[in-house]
Amino acid sequence: MTNTAWNGFTQGEWQTCIDVNNFIITNRSPFYGNETFLEPPTQRTTDLLNHFNTLKNEELQRGGVLDIDTEQVSSLLSYEKGLIKGHRELIYGLQTDAPLKRGVNPFGGIRMARQACEAYGHQLSDSIEDHFKYKTTHNEGVFRIYSEDIRKLRKSGVITGLPDAYGRGRVIGDYRRIALYGVDHLIAEKELDKKNLSKDTMLEQTIQLSEELYRQIDFLRKLKEMALAYGHDISVPAKNSLEAVQWTYYGYLGAIKEQNGAAMSLGRVSTFFDIYAERDLAQGVFLEIDIQEIFDDFIIKLRMARQLRTPDYNELFAGDPLWITEAIGGMSEDGKTLVTKSSFRFLHSLTNLGAAPEPNMTVLWSEDLPVAFKKYCAKQSIATDAIQYENDDLMRPIYGNDYGIACCVSAMRIGKEMQFFGARSNLPKALLLALNGGYDTMTGMAIGPQLPVMADGILDYEDVRARLDIYLEWLCEQYVQAMNIIHYMHDKYAYEKLQMALHDTEVHRYMAFGIAGLSVLVDSLSAIKYATVRPVIDDQGYISDFNVVGDYPMYGNDLDVADDIAVDITTAFIEKLKHYPTYRNAEHTLSILTITSNVVYGKKTGATPDGRKAETPFAPGANPMHGRDSNGALASLNSVAKIPYDACRDGVSCTFSVTPATLGNNEIMQTDNLVTILDGYFGQQAHHVNVNVLNRDMLIDAMNHPEKYPTLTIRVSGYAVNFNRLNRAQQEEVLSRTYHQAL
Amino acid sequence: MTKHINIHSVESLGALDGPGLRTVVFLTGCPLRCQYCHNPDTWMLGSGIDYSYEELISQVLKMKPYFKNGGGVTFSGGEPLMQSDVLIPIAKRLKSEGIHIALDTAGVLWNDSIKALLQLVDLVLLDVKHTDHTTFTELTKGTLDDTLFFLEQLKKYQKPYWIRQVIVPTINNVQQQVLTLEKMTRSPLREKIELLPFHKTGLYKWHALGLACPLEKIPEPTTSEMYLLSALISDTDHRGRMSS
Numbered sequence A: 001m002t003n004t005a006w007n008g009f010t011q012g013e014w015q016t017c018i019d020v021n022n023f024i025i026t027n028r029s030p031f032y033g034n035e036t037f038l039e040p041p042t043q044r045t046t047d048l049l050n051h052f053n054t055l056k057n058e059e060l061q062r063g064g065v066l067d068i069d070t071e072q073v074s075s076l077l078s079y080e081k082g083l084i085k086g087h088r089e090l091i092y093g094l095q096t097d098a099p100l101k102r103g104v105n106p107f108g109g110i111r112m113a114r115q116a117c118e119a120y121g122h123q124l125s126d127s128i129e130d131h132f133k134y135k136t137t138h139n140e141g142v143f144r145i146y147s148e149d150i151r152k153l154r155k156s157g158v159i160t161g162l163p164d165a166y167g168r169g170r171v172i173g174d175y176r177r178i179a180l181y182g183v184d185h186l187i188a189e190k191e192l193d194k195k196n197l198s199k200d201t202m203l204e205q206t207i208q209l210s211e212e213l214y215r216q217i218d219f220l221r222k223l224k225e226m227a228l229a230y231g232h233d234i235s236v237p238a239k240n241s242l243e244a245v246q247w248t249y250y251g252y253l254g255a256i257k258e259q260n261g262a263a264m265s266l267g268r269v270s271t272f273f274d275i276y277a278e279r280d281l282a283q284g285v286f287l288e289i290d291i292q293e294i295f296d297d298f299i300i301k302l303r304m305a306r307q308l309r310t311p312d313y314n315e316l317f318a319g320d321p322l323w324i325t326e327a328i329g330g331m332s333e334d335g336k337t338l339v340t341k342s343s344f345r346f347l348h349s350l351t352n353l354g355a356a357p358e359p360n361m362t363v364l365w366s367e368d369l370p371v372a373f374k375k376y377c378a379k380q381s382i383a384t385d386a387i388q389y390e391n392d393d394l395m396r397p398i399y400g401n402d403y404g405i406a407c408c409v410s411a412m413r414i415g416k417e418m419q420f421f422g423a424r425s426n427l428p429k430a431l432l433l434a435l436n437g438g439y440d441t442m443t444g445m446a447i448g449p450q451l452p453v454m455a456d457g458i459l460d461y462e463d464v465r466a467r468l469d470i471y472l473e474w475l476c477e478q479y480v481q482a483m484n485i486i487h488y489m490h491d492k493y494a495y496e497k498l499q500m501a502l503h504d505t506e507v508h509r510y511m512a513f514g515i516a517g518l519s520v521l522v523d524s525l526s527a528i529k530y531a532t533v534r535p536v537i538d539d540q541g542y543i544s545d546f547n548v549v550g551d552y553p554m555y556g557n558d559l560d561v562a563d564d565i566a567v568d569i570t571t572a573f574i575e576k577l578k579h580y581p582t583y584r585n586a587e588h589t590l591s592i593l594t595i596t597s598n599v600v601y602g603k604k605t606g607a608t609p610d611g612r613k614a615e616t617p618f619a620p621g622a623n624p625m626h627g628r629d630s631n632g633a634l635a636s637l638n639s640v641a642k643i644p645y646d647a648c649r650d651g652v653s654c655t656f657s658v659t660p661a662t663l664g665n666n667e668i669m670q671t672d673n674l675v676t677i678l679d680g681y682f683g684q685q686a687h688h689v690n691v692n693v694l695n696r697d698m699l700i701d702a703m704n705h706p707e708k709y710p711t712l713t714i715r716v717s718g719y720a721v722n723f724n725r726l727n728r729a730q731q732e733e734v735l736s737r738t739y740h741q742a743l
Numbered sequence B: 001m002t003k004h005i006n007i008h009s010v011e012s013l014g015a016l017d018g019p020g021l022r023t024v025v026f027l028t029g030c031p032l033r034c035q036y037c038h039n040p041d042t043w044m045l046g047s048g049i050d051y052s053y054e055e056l057i058s059q060v061l062k063m064k065p066y067f068k069n070g071g072g073v074t075f076s077g078g079e080p081l082m083q084s085d086v087l088i089p090i091a092k093r094l095k096s097e098g099i100h101i102a103l104d105t106a107g108v109l110w111n112d113s114i115k116a117l118l119q120l121v122d123l124v125l126l127d128v129k130h131t132d133h134t135t136f137t138e139l140t141k142g143t144l145d146d147t148l149f150f151l152e153q154l155k156k157y158q159k160p161y162w163i164r165q166v167i168v169p170t171i172n173n174v175q176q177q178v179l180t181l182e183k184m185t186r187s188p189l190r191e192k193i194e195l196l197p198f199h200k201t202g203l204y205k206w207h208a209l210g211l212a213c214p215l216e217k218i219p220e221p222t223t224s225e226m227y228l229l230s231a232l233i234s235d236t237d238h239r240g241r242m243s244s
Helices: A020-027 A045-061 A110-119 A125-131 A139-143 A150-154 A176-181 A182-196 A204-228 A239-258 A270-285 A288-303 A312-317 A341-352 A369-385 A392-399 A429-435 A462-491 A499-500 A516-528 A560-577 A599-602 A634-642 A667-682 A698-705 A728-735 B053-062 B080-096 B112-120 B133-140 B145-155 B176-185 B203-208 B225-232
Strands: A067-073 A103-104 A323-328 A360-365 A387-391 A403-406 A410-413 A417-421 A425-426 A510-517 A532-537 A544-547 A588-591 A655-658 A689-693 A713-715 A721-724 B005-016 B022-027 B049-052 B072-077 B100-105 B122-127 B160-166 B190-197
Touching: A020 A176, A020 A270, A045 A288, A067 A125, A067 A387, A103 A110, A110 A125, A110 A139, A110 A312, A139 A462, A150 A462, A176 A182, A176 A239, A176 A270, A182 A204, A204 A239, A204 A499, A239 A270, A239 A288, A239 A499, A270 A288, A270 A341, A288 A341, A312 A599, A323 A403, A341 A369, A360 A392, A369 A387, A369 A689, A387 A392, A387 A667, A392 A403, A392 A410, A410 A417, A410 A510, A410 A599, A417 A462, A425 A429, A429 A462, A429 A516, A462 A510, A462 A516, A462 A560, A499 A713, A510 A560, A516 A560, A560 A588, A560 A634, A599 A728, A599 B190, A634 A655, A634 A667, A667 A689, A698 A728, B005 B053, B005 B080, B022 B053, B022 B080, B049 B053, B049 B133, B053 B080, B080 B100, B080 B112, B100 B112, B112 B145, B122 B145, B133 B145, B160 B176, B160 B225, B176 B190, B176 B225, B190 B225
Parallel strands: A067 A103, A323 A360, A360 A387, A417 A510, A425 A510, A510 A588, A655 A689, B022 B072, B072 B100, B100 B122, B122 B160, B160 B190
Antiparallel strands: A387 A689, A403 A410, A532 A544, A713 A721, B005 B022, B005 B049
C-alpha cells in the first residue's frame, strides 16, 4: 500500500498493516538538544488565548458552566459546526456550536444529566426527557442487576465512585490512525474484520463483537461527515503537520462529543506529529514558528474541552477535569529516545499559553532520557507545577514502545488495549467493618459477614489481620461482581464505538480496581502491631474510636517494618481479586490512586486505629498521611517506591510537594536537584510522581485572594487542577499536606 | 558492645549544605555559643538520639539513589568534630560504599582523631564566623585563631574546602569584612565562598530552651544587601584568583 501523503517517510511494516508504532520507530528524529530553538506565541495565538481566558472568566462567574445545549443529545453530528467568532483558527472543531457550551450526554444515566442541568440553572428539554423514557441507560441497566450487598457497599461508601451512573472513560482511541491512514482505510480494515468474523460460529461473543464492529464502522462514517462540515476530507491521510494535527484532533473531538467519560486521554501524539513537522521543516512547508503555532492552537482547543457533570461528581473529581492525558518522551525498546523537538513544543505550550491543568502533561521518565530534556522538564515543573512523571523504564518492558496513560496512571498499549475502570474501595472503612463484625457505624447498616465485634481489650495484630482477610476476600468478590455488571451494561448501552473503532478489533482488556486510604490502613495496622491499641466501645457495643498508647513506625519514613505492611496489603488485595472471574476475561489490575476523592472517602470513615479522627481526609493516592512522613522528603518517596508495581499494574500515585528553597538557592541548582530526585526515585522502581514546587504561603494567599492567581495550577493526584476550582475543603486538604522543607 | 553516635536529626533532602543532594546528619554537641545559632538545641552533647553505627549507615545508604550529581552525606551540627572519634568508623564505611562525605564545621577543635577523620572527608564546609578576632569571640565565645589553625591544616592535608559565613546585620554585613574573608581564606583548595543570610526561623528553639536570643531584635538581611555583598566576591574565581 502506498499513498502520496507518505512521500518522504521511511518505508516499513506500517504500510502493510495498521501499525502506528512501527511508523514512529522507523521515522522519528531523536532530539538531544535543548529548548533554545523554541518560538514564542504568535499574535494570533495570543489574541485567541485572551478571548478564551475571557470566556473562562465568564464561565467561572456563572458558577462553573458557561452554557448548556439542553435540546440535543451530544454526538458527532448533533450540532452545527462550532467556530470561535471573530478569530482565525488553525485547528477546527468544537464540541457544540459555541466555545465552552456544554452538550448533554445522558447515555451514562438520564438522572445525572437532568441534575447537572438543574444545578447550573438549566432544564433538560422535554424532547430529550421523552426520548430517554423509551431508552435504557447504562445506569438503569446496572441497577436492574445490582445485588443487595453491592447496593450496601455503595451506599455505605466502602466502594465509591463506581462508573455506574456516568461514562467509564479510560479508553484511549488511537486518534493518530486517522492522520496516518485516513478514515476510509480504517473502515475497509474493519469491514474485512467483520466479514472474517461472520464465518465464526454465531455465539454470544462473536455476535457481540460483530455488532460492535457494525457500530464502529457507522461512527467512522459519521466522523468523516463531522469533519466535512469544516471542509476537511479525512477519508484520506493527512498531507502535512497542520492536517496531521487536525485529523487527529477530529478523532479526539468525536470521542468527547460521543462519550462523557471520566477520563478521556489523548494518548501519545507529540512524537507522531514530530515526524510530519520534520518533513515540513525540511521541505520548507512550515517554519518553526508555524509548527509551534499549530501546536498551541491544538492545545487551546484541548483546554476548551468540557463535559457536563453534577456538583456531586465534582466533589470526587475536583476541578472539572477531563484527563486529556498526553504521554511525552520515553525511550523505545531499541535503546533510542522517543524525545523529539515536539516533546519540547508540547511542554513549551505551558510557557506560551500559561500553566493549565489540561492537557495532562505526563512525562515518561527514563534514566536514559537526553539530559537536556530532563532539565527542561524540571524547569517547566518548577515554573508551572503542571507536569506528572511516570517510570518508562518500569512500563516499557511490559507495554512496549507505544503505550499511553489513561487518566492519571493507567498504562495501556495504544489502540491495542483498553480498560474497564473501577474506581476504588475504601480499605480503612473495610478495616472498621471487620473490627465491628460487619456493622458500619456511620450508616448503621449490617454489611458483609456477620461476626462478633472485636471488643475484648487490646487489639492483637494477628487476630486483626486474620479478621481483615475475611472481609477483604468478601469485598473482592463483591467488587468483581459489581464491575462485571457495570461493564457489561456499559458495553451494551454506552459503548464507545468511535474510540473502539480506533483500536484493533481484538483488544486486550484490563479490569482496574483501586484502593483508597492505603496509608491510613497501613498506619492503623502498624499501630495495632507495634503500639497498644484499645478499642473504645459505644453504648450499642460497637467500636467508635481507639485509644492508642505508645509510638509505632509510620508509613512514609522509609522504615521497612511499616512499609512492608503496604506491600502485604496491596499484594493480598490483587491476589484476592484474581480469585473471581471477570467480564470478557479482562485482566485484573489494581491502582493506588484517589484523584481528589481522598477528602470524600475520609468524610465517610470513622476514627481509625492510627489515631486519625473520624471524617478527616485520607492522604491522596499512595502518599503517606499528612505530616507523618517526618524523616524528610526522600525517605517519604522511598516508602512509596516500595509498593510493588507488579501488584499495582494500574498505577501507584504519589504527589510530592516541595518548596523552591529546599531544592536549592538558584534556578540551576533547583533544576539539577529535581532531575536527581526523579532519577533516584524512579531508579528504585517507583511508578509515578506529581511534582509541585511551591510555597505554602502562596497557596494560603491564593485561597484568600483567588483573583490574584487566575492560572495557579497544582498537581493533586495524577492530574492537575486550577487551584481556584477546588472547594474550600479541598483547598484546605491540599494545604495540610506535607510541604518538604530542609529545616 | 554496640557503638553509638548522638544525633539531633537527619534531613534526607539537603540541597544547601554541599554539592548535589545530600543527607545531612546533625550531630549534638558544640563548643561555641554563637549568638545567631539557628540550632541551639544541638549545643549539648548527648541531648539527641543515640544511633548505632549500623542504623546511621543504613539510613544514609538508603539515600544513595539520590547521590548522583555530586551528592552524598554532610555531617553538621552542632559541631560534628565533637564526636570525631565515633565519626571515623562511620566515615570509613561510607567511603567504602563510594559515598561523598562533607564536613560542616567551624573548625575550632583539633586533635588526633580529627586529623584522622579529615583524611576520610572529601570536602570541608568551613564556617568562618567573623574575620575580626575580638568580634569573633564576642559573637561565639570561641577564638578566630582556632579556625585559622584549622584552615592551615586543610591546606597541609590538601583538603578541598568551601568557606561559609552567616551575614548578620550590624555585626558582619560590612564590605570590608567580606573582602577580608575572601583574602584570609584564599588558596587553590578553596572551591567556593558562600554568604548565607541570617534567618530567624530557629528563634522558636531558643524560646523552647528557655533562652533569650541576643540577636532577637536584629532584622534578617535584605535580598539586595545579600546580593551586593555576594557581588563583591563573585568576580573572584573559585580558586581565589581575581579575574581581570
